[in-house]
Amino acid sequence: MTVRFTVNDDPVELNVPGMRRLLDVLREDLGLIGTKEGCGEGECGACTVLLDGAVVDSCLVPVGQVDGHAVRTVEGLARRRPSAERPAMPDDLNVLQMAFLETGGAQCGICTPGMLMAGEAFLASGRPATDHAIREAIAGNLCRCTGYTKIIEAIALAAARRDAGATQ
Amino acid sequence: MTLRTPSPPAIDRAPLRREGPAKLTGTALYTDDLVFPGAWYGQTIRSTEARARLLDVELDPAFDWSRVVVVTAADIPGPNIVNSIQDDQPILVADEIRHHAEPVALVAAPDRTLLQEAVAHVTLRTSPLQPVLDPLASGQVFAHYEIVAGDIERGFAEASLVIQGEYRVGHQEQLYIENNAMIAVPRADGGVAVHGSLQCPYYVHKALRRSLLLSDAQAQVIQAETGGGFGGKEEYPSILALHAALLARACGRPVRMIYDRHEDIAATTKRHPAIVTYRSGVSADGRLVAQDIEIVMDAGAYCTLSPVVLSRGTLHAGGPYACPNVRIRSRAVATNTPPNGAFRGFGAPQTEFAAEMQVNRIAEALSVSPRELRRRWLYRPGDTTPTGQVLRDSVAAEEVLDRAAEAAEFERVRERTAAARAGRDGGGDGGHVAHGIGLALAWHGAGFTGSGEVHLASVASVELTGDGRIVILTGSTEMGQGTKTIFPQLVAEALGVPMASVEFAPQDTALVPDSGPTVASRTAMVVGGLMIGACRRLRAVVEERSGGPFVDTYRGDARDHGATRIDEHFEPYPGVEFDDTTYRGDAYPAFGWASAIAEVDVDLDTGEVAVRSVVAADDVGRVIHPVLAEGQVEGGTLQAVGYATIEEIKLHDGRYLNDRLATYLIPTALDAPRIETILVEAPFGGVPHGAKGIGELPMDVGAPAVVAAIHDATGVWIHDLPASPERILAAIHARDGAAAAVAIDPGSLR
Numbered sequence: 001m002t003v004r005f006t007v008n009d010d011p012v013e014l015n016v017p018g019m020r021r022l023l024d025v026l027r028e029d030l031g032l033i034g035t036k037e038g039c040g041e042g043e044c045g046a047c048t049v050l051l052d053g054a055v056v057d058s059c060l061v062p063v064g065q066v067d068g069h070a071v072r073t074v075e076g077l078a079r080r081r082p083s084a085e086r087p088a089m090p091d092d093l094n095v096l097q098m099a100f101l102e103t104g105g106a107q108c109g110i111c112t113p114g115m116l117m118a119g120e121a122f123l124a125s126g127r128p129a130t131d132h133a134i135r136e137a138i139a140g141n142l143c144r145c146t147g148y149t150k151i152i153e154a155i156a157l158a159a160a161r162r163d164a165g166a167t168q
Numbered sequence: 169m170t171l172r173t174p175s176p177p178a179i180d181r182a183p184l185r186r187e188g189p190a191k192l193t194g195t196a197l198y199t200d201d202l203v204f205p206g207a208w209y210g211q212t213i214r215s216t217e218a219r220a221r222l223l224d225v226e227l228d229p230a231f232d233w234s235r236v237v238v239v240t241a242a243d244i245p246g247p248n249i250v251n252s253i254q255d256d257q258p259i260l261v262a263d264e265i266r267h268h269a270e271p272v273a274l275v276a277a278p279d280r281t282l283l284q285e286a287v288a289h290v291t292l293r294t295s296p297l298q299p300v301l302d303p304l305a306s307g308q309v310f311a312h313y314e315i316v317a318g319d320i321e322r323g324f325a326e327a328s329l330v331i332q333g334e335y336r337v338g339h340q341e342q343l344y345i346e347n348n349a350m351i352a353v354p355r356a357d358g359g360v361a362v363h364g365s366l367q368c369p370y371y372v373h374k375a376l377r378r379s380l381l382l383s384d385a386q387a388q389v390i391q392a393e394t395g396g397g398f399g400g401k402e403e404y405p406s407i408l409a410l411h412a413a414l415l416a417r418a419c420g421r422p423v424r425m426i427y428d429r430h431e432d433i434a435a436t437t438k439r440h441p442a443i444v445t446y447r448s449g450v451s452a453d454g455r456l457v458a459q460d461i462e463i464v465m466d467a468g469a470y471c472t473l474s475p476v477v478l479s480r481g482t483l484h485a486g487g488p489y490a491c492p493n494v495r496i497r498s499r500a501v502a503t504n505t506p507p508n509g510a511f512r513g514f515g516a517p518q519t520e521f522a523a524e525m526q527v528n529r530i531a532e533a534l535s536v537s538p539r540e541l542r543r544r545w546l547y548r549p550g551d552t553t554p555t556g557q558v559l560r561d562s563v564a565a566e567e568v569l570d571r572a573a574e575a576a577e578f579e580r581v582r583e584r585t586a587a588a589r590a591g592r593d594g595g596g597d598g599g600h601v602a603h604g605i606g607l608a609l610a611w612h613g614a615g616f617t618g619s620g621e622v623h624l625a626s627v628a629s630v631e632l633t634g635d636g637r638i639v640i641l642t643g644s645t646e647m648g649q650g651t652k653t654i655f656p657q658l659v660a661e662a663l664g665v666p667m668a669s670v671e672f673a674p675q676d677t678a679l680v681p682d683s684g685p686t687v688a689s690r691t692a693m694v695v696g697g698l699m700i701g702a703c704r705r706l707r708a709v710v711e712e713r714s715g716g717p718f719v720d721t722y723r724g725d726a727r728d729h730g731a732t733r734i735d736e737h738f739e740p741y742p743g744v745e746f747d748d749t750t751y752r753g754d755a756y757p758a759f760g761w762a763s764a765i766a767e768v769d770v771d772l773d774t775g776e777v778a779v780r781s782v783v784a785a786d787d788v789g790r791v792i793h794p795v796l797a798e799g800q801v802e803g804g805t806l807q808a809v810g811y812a813t814i815e816e817i818k819l820h821d822g823r824y825l826n827d828r829l830a831t832y833l834i835p836t837a838l839d840a841p842r843i844e845t846i847l848v849e850a851p852f853g854g855v856p857h858g859a860k861g862i863g864e865l866p867m868d869v870g871a872p873a874v875v876a877a878i879h880d881a882t883g884v885w886i887h888d889l890p891a892s893p894e895r896i897l898a899a900i901h902a903r904d905g906a907a908a909a910v911a912i913d914p915g916s917l918r
Contacts, residue, residue, distance in 0.1 A: 033201040034194015036395070038345045039429040043829035046345055074194035081193075088189035097192040101184050104795040107803065108648025109191030110198065110346040110395025135837040142829075144343050144396050145648045147802035148837040150795070 003067040007032065008076030018064030022056075023047045025063045026073060034074035034113045038142070045141030048114035049073050055121045055140070074113035077120065095166045096120060096158040105154035107145035115141045119155045129159035182795040183667055186652040187393070199349035199365045199392040200426045207351065207422035208237075209283050210415045213273040213290050214435060215265040218299035218504040218822030222261050225273045228289035236286045237418040239274040244379060244414065250407045250470075251375040254310070257470035257507065259379060259410045265294060267469035267506045268823040269435040271407070276415040276423050299504035299822050303443065303466040308502035310467050311475035313482045315496040315751050317554040323458025323493025327449025330458075331530050335446065335522040336888040337871075339817035339824075340439035340810075342511050343834050346395020347432040348404055352412035353422040359386025360413040366405035367397045368685035369643050373677045375406035376413055391675035394647040398807070399510030401647070402687050403472055404436045434827040437509030438817060440465040440477055440500070444485070444522035449493075450530055456491045456545050463498035463519055468507035474500040477508075479617050481515030483755045484868070486554055487523030488565045488611040489545040494554040505822045510687060512804060513867035516612055517811065521889065524608045524872030529885060537582070538607045538876065539573050546609065555746075557754045562860065564787035564850035568763040569609050571846045572785035576765040581605045585880050593883075602770050606876025609763045610868035613756025614789075614852070614861035615690040618746040621738060621757070626684035628698035630659060630706055631733040636723035638663065639671045641733075643683040644695045646675075649863060650796035651691055657792060658696050658857060662703035664719045681735060689760070689861020692792060694738070697855035702736035704856075709734070741854035758852040760860045761787040764805065764869035766841070768877040772900070775893030779809050779841040779874055787848040789860030794847065800862045801845040808870020810835045816890050 001018045004011070007030060014029060026032040026049070035058055038046030042057040049058045050072040075081065077097055082088035090101060096119050099105070106112040115138060122129075122137035134152045143151060190196035213225070225240050227233055241248050241262035250257040261272045272292055277283035300306050324330065350364035359382045366372055369389040376387040389409070394401065408425060415423040427436075442465045449458030463481060467474035478500040485496050527545075531538040546565040552558050573579070585604050592602070615621050629641035640659055646652040652672050660667040673679050683695045707718045709732060714721035725732070746753035763785045769778045784801050791797050814833050818825040826832045851858025871889060879885050884899035 027201075032194075033197075036198070036346070037200070038347070039829040041429070041828065041830055044345060044429075074192075078193045082189070082195050088193040088195050090184055090189055093189060093192060097189075100192055101188045104182075104185070104799045106185065106188055106191050107650075107799055108344070108346070108394065108396040109187070109196055110344075112191050113194045116192065131842075135840075139836045139838045142345060142834060142836065144345055144398070144807070144834065145803045146799055147804075147806035147843050148840045149802040149843050150799060152837070 001064060003063055005066045005068060006070045008072055016063055019062045021059055022061040022063050022066055023058040026058060032073050032075050036110055036113055038110065045118065046111050046114045048117045048141060050117055050121055053121065053124060055118050074116055077116060095161050096123060099154040099158040099161065103154040103157060104150040105146065111141060111143045115143065115151055119158070122155060123159055123162060129156045182793055183653060183657060185650065186656065186672065187646065196393040198346055198395055199351060199363060202351060202363055202392060204351060204353060204422035207424050208276040208278050208419055209280050210274060210276040210412055210423045210425040211283055211287055212271045212411060213275065213287065213292065215261065215268060215270040215272055215292065217265055217294060217296060218268050218301065219297040220265040220294035221297060222263060222265055222272065222292065222294055224293040226291040226293055231286065231289040235282060236275055236277040237415060239414045239418050243418065246379040246381040249379060250410065251378050252403060252472055253475055254471035257472065259407060267504050269506055271411065274411050274415050276419050301503055301505065301822055303464055303501050303503055306501035306503055310471045310500045310502060311478050312499040313479060313751060315482060315494065315554050318493035320458055320460055320493050320495040324449045326451050326457045328452040329450040329530070329533060330447060331526060331533060332447045333522070333526060333529065333887060335444045335525055337518050337521060338441045338889060339508070340511060340815050341433055341817065341832055342398040342400030344396030344398060344400055347427040347429055348401065348408055348436055349426045350405060350408045350412045351422060351424045352409065352416035354416050354420055355386060355388065357386055359388065360416055361388040361390060362409045362413060363390045363392050364405055364409060365394045365401055366391055367401045367645055367647060367687060369645065369675050369677050370682040371403065371685060372406050372409045375410055379410055380413060389677045391645050394645060397647040398512045399514065399687065400436060402510040402685060404509065429829050430827055433832055434824055435506060437472065437507055439511035440467065440474065440508040440515065440518065442481070442518035444519055446522050446526050448526045448530060454534065454544060456489055458493045459486050459491050461485045461496045465500040466503050466505065466508065467500045468503060468505045470507040472507045472509045474508065476617060477510065477515040480613065481519040483555065483613065483617065484516040484611065485519035485523060487520060487527065488547050488609055488761065490547055490551040496554065505819065512807060513864045514688065516864070517867050517871065520610045520868045521872050525875065525887065528876045528879070537579060539569065539578055542569055542609050553755065555755050556752050562758050562789065562850045562852045564761040564848050565609060565611065567850065568761045568785040568787050568848050571848060572763040572765050572783050573607070575844060575846060576783040578605060578607060578765055581767065582880065589883060600772050602772055602881035603767065604770065604877040604879065604881025605765065605767045606873045606880055607765050608869040608872035608876060611759045611761055612689065612861065612865045612868055614758050614760055615694050615756060616688055618748050618755060621694060622740055624684040624738065626695060626698060626738045627681040627735050628683045628695050628702060629681055629733055629735045630699065630702040631731060632706060632710065632722055632726050634726055634731040636726040637671055638665065638669055639673050640699065641673045641680045642695060642699065643675060643680050644691050645686040647686070649800060650793060651686070653796060654692060654792045655696065655699055658699055659703050662700045663707055664717065689863045692859045693789065693852065693855055693861055696857060696859055698736040698738060700856045702734040706732060706734045744854070757854050758789065758860050760789065760862065760865045762865040762869045764866070764873040766873040766877045768874060768881055770878055770881040770896065772882065775896035777813050777878060777891065777896070779813065781842045782809065782870065782873070783844045783846070784866055785846040785848055786862065786865045787850045788862040789852045790849050790858035791847050792859055797847055797862055798845045801866045802843045804863065804866030805843050805870050806835055806840050808867050809841060809874060811889060812871035812874035813890050816892065
């Protein structure tokens with residue numbers, strides 16, 4: 001089937017089987033390899049993306065369901081997008097990414113793209129950044145490195161900075 | 169409750185993670201992110217029995233096999249052996265299947281659909297054999313040790329209190345979020361390059377050379393960004409690289425072998441299950457006078473690293489306590505289950521769980537605070553371990569215990585929980601959720617055991633290139649713990665240059681030397697020490713030639729003299745000697761020390777445990793990077809909490825039943841306690857920077873602290889891990905049932 005949607009505000013039109021996983025469409029058809037696969041059954045959250053702003057596991061979403069909608073992936077977060085010629089630098093990062101970098105919220109990095117998307121959705125929700133609220137927001141995203149402590153700190157730091165007027 | 173807004177750490181003490189921006193923008197390249205045009209997809213055909221004779225690998229004649237490649241044991245050019253400690257594990261089964269999910273054949277195809285079709289047309293013809301599934305019934309011993317100090321009989325003769333226990337701990341899956349993954353690419357010289365998720369490039373390199381009959385240069389191993397290891401990518405990548413390389417050789421194209429979660433859990437190594445039988449004797453004046461310990465570890469079907477896992481478990485089994493009369497006997501045995509291997513802690517978490525259970529139970533029997541008892545018994549400088557090692561410096565058992573106990577207000581909270589428990593026991597309404605606090609203390613040898621570091625003979629290098637760049641050359645890998653950040657920190661400090669001027673060469677065996685494996689909490693201490701040594705020599709060479717400070721003259725020196733590369737080779741630490749045959753001497757160059765205090769809520773109706781907080785004090789010698797060091801403690805602590813409470817592999821006929829992430833559970837952010845980390849610094853004098861290991865320490869203390877807290881809440885001891893709701897309820901019911909029986913007829917229990 002033909003599906004049309006946007007990824008990080010760029011329009012996409014593809015002729016693909018409607019049941020193809022959004023995860024595979026992103027990684028293999030569109031080359032957006034920032035989104036990771038950890039379990040393929042919606043348990044680990046490594047493949048988390050935003051669908052019209054809502055957190056979804058892209059391994060469980062058939063691309064047919066995305067037709068007409070807006071997808072946001074980790075590639076859409078940075079203030080300035082890195083490339084093969086110009087590797088990512090701290091200056092490129094948005095507020096949440098920078099908070100992860102400063103607090104140590106990313107270790108091995110494989111859960112990080114999904115964790116960032118869950119964090120972005122939480123920040124966008126405008127809910128007060130309490131410890132429990134942040135834990136609930138990332139409860140669908142498994143991390144084996146950090147014990148979650150510094151991820152929670154990072155999201156709290158980003159929330160504080162946004163409240164203080166940081167825009168990106 | 170509103171979270172205190174954290175402030176970012178000072179940049180000079182905690183520089184930003186080197187590869188952080190790439191990871192945070194989704195541009196870091198993990199194995200499955202690498203593109204090789206024309207690559208085929210590979211898959212493993214695995215056994216479905218625990219033990220059987222392999223009669224034939226049948227290829228359905230109705231299928232067109234010309235479109236795919238199939239590899240069996242007969243296609244292996246060299247020895248059909250996965251290089252490790254023993255030559256027992258085949259790359260592909262040739263004759264006898266020894267465990268469920270064992271690799272028997274390999275298939276590769278140009279696309280996934282065809283691959284699935286081909287796999288469906290392969291049949292394994294087998295004839296069943298009787299499996300051995302109970303480690304206590306196993307007659308095959310991979311390794312055994314005995315450590316004796318003093319006179320165990322005399323020790324128990326002196327004891328007025330003897331506490332005995334049997335403790336059983338099960339498998340634990342490393343559960344790195346990135347599954348095992350490898351891509352093999354044929355080289356023009358007839359060799360192969362593998363790109364993979366791995367901890368130890370030179371382990372894989374050796375395995376490829378040996379079984380594919382390749383030269384050093386023909387076998388090339390390149391680490392891709394690695395999404396967690398925890399020991400699970402120490403030895404397993406060797407067999408996966410061999411599989412991918414065999415397929416690439418067969419089809420003449422790159423071959424991708426990316427495990428899914430199900431295959432990764434079903435087939436790859438786990439933490440060794442163990443049965444630890446422990447008898448401790450205490451004298452009338454409260455001294456620890458005897459420890460008699462027997463350890464059985466279930467190695468699974470092949471030896472893998474079991475001898476060294478068992479060795480570490482054996483050496484740590486006494487816990488961090490001075491005792492004059494000790495006997496520790498241990499064995500690692502074969503069963504027809506998937507082989508077990510390295511996992512953070514490497515044998516020590518199993519035996520130190522038992523050691524700490526004993527100490528906590530003795531404290532209860534003596535009506536002494538668990539903290540006070542440990543203060544009496546813990547190792548202090550000058551004490552001697554069961555192998556005869558005199559602990560001369562860098563002994564911080566008391567400091568980590570005191571720091572943790574004070575931060576957690578251990579005694580005050582314990583008084584409160586004791587009062588609440590007394591209220592419940594007295595018939596008062598204590599509520600259905602009981603709060604408890606528990607304490608544990610541990611030691612962990614830094615670096616390889618015994619003379620291991622001497623045998624490794626690691627090399628780390630630094631090069632001033634001809635165009636004036638400073639490049640770190642090491643086989644030590646980054647897998648999230650911070651190698652790529654702390655090495656540039658150490659090098660920048662040793663050379664007196666800004667950290668931004670220091671580059672880190674890729675972990676590619678064609679470029680970097682063998683710095684030994686990235687395991688055993690050895691990277692910061694051992695390889696970091698070599699790195700500083702190399703820098704000091706480089707600095708001296710350049711400053712001698714230039715007559716000025718390195719920072720001002722190295723670019724000019726490179727212009728005038730070309731490249732200067734310094735290879736620093738490991739030299740034994742002075743005064744550290746160990747005899748592998750008698751197991752006497754200095755088992756480790758230094759020990760790290762850790763204490764954890766856990767607070768839990770236990771639902772007395774359901775047995776469910778919520779771990780609310782953990783205070784962890786860990787002595788790491790010297791903190792190189794506080795944020796990364798805390799990250800190690802926090803992550804290790806949560807893995808230990810999972811080990812204590814929910815992580816469990818269930819087996820049926822030698823097969824893992826819960827081999828999916830939907831059924832093997834690890835803690836989520838909602839399950840995770842608040843973790844407070846206290847970093848203690850008792851420097852090791854054998855290395856210039858004083859750093860010891862950190863990665864494994866927190867894994868040793870978390871589980872016994874949690875189980876002690878469960879006891880504090882409920883009054884029952886859980887001897888087997890995990891302390892699941894079922895086990896807790898069963899223990900409570902058994903106690904209440906026994907109490908009821910006493911109330912009815914006290915004589916019946918005599």
